[in-house]
Amino acid sequence: xxxxxxxxxxxxxxxxxxxxxxxxxxxxxxxxxxxxxxx
Numbered sequence: 592x593x594x595x596x597x598x599x600x601x602x603x604x605x606x607x608x609x610x611x612x613x614x615x616x617x618x619x620x621x622x623x624x625x626x627x628x629x630x
Contacts, residue, residue, distance in 0.1 A: 593621065 595613035602609055611621040 594619070 593611060593613055595616045597614040599612045599614055600609060601612070606625060606627070608625065609623045611623065613619060
């Protein structure tokens with residue numbers, strides 16, 4: 592869980608990671624890798 596209700600999201604493309612950064616409070620960065628499920 593993110594430690595703050597206000598966050599910044601940085602997006603590039605659907606196959607690139609998303610970066611979440613809480614605004615205020617602790618200086619933390621969360622990197623979320625996308626997953627594609629193919630059949």
